[in-house]
Amino acid sequence: MFLNNINSNFLVLVPTINIKNKIVKKPLRNVISIALKNFFSNLNNSDLKNVYNYFxxxxxxxxxxxxxxxxxxxxTKAxxxxxxxxxxxxxxxxxxxxx
Incomplete structure (x- = not known):
């Protein structure tokens, strides 16, 4: 089975509460995107290599x-x-x- 056939709504993190006290479920790809943006915004001009392998x-x-x-x-099952x-x-x- 290819991941393209999986509904990304199933790939969610634990629900979080946003500013308006509303429970929000975010697709995993959105949460990863936010984490990556935070990572790169906090680099402080570090000279990174092999970022792909790191992640x-x-x-x-x-x-x-x-x-x-x-x-x-x-x-075997795994x-x-x-x-x-x-x-x-x-x-x-x-x-x-x-x-």
Whole structure:
């Protein structure tokens, strides 16, 4: 299954309360966009390199953690759910000390 077929309304963070005390659910991509804008606005002219890898690592570790919890540690199911090879999953888990 491709992510393009998934309704992004399911990819929401925990509801937050906005200024008008109204509960708002934001699609995950919107929240990530806000976080990225905040990150770049607070760089203070730092000379960053490998930003792509930095952000992949920031997202990948909690993704792996939640998926492993969801599959109750079953690496075969987790790899299938992620659409990756089980060996690749094992490498990623080892990378983050989650094996």
């Amino acid at each position: 992949l690592n920031e997202v990948e570790q909690p993704l792996l953690d939640v998926i492993m919890q969801h599959t109750r540690g079953n690496q 790899a299938s759910l992620m659409g990756i090879n089980r060996g690749t999953l094992r490498k990623k888990l080892k990378k983050y000390g989650m094996n």
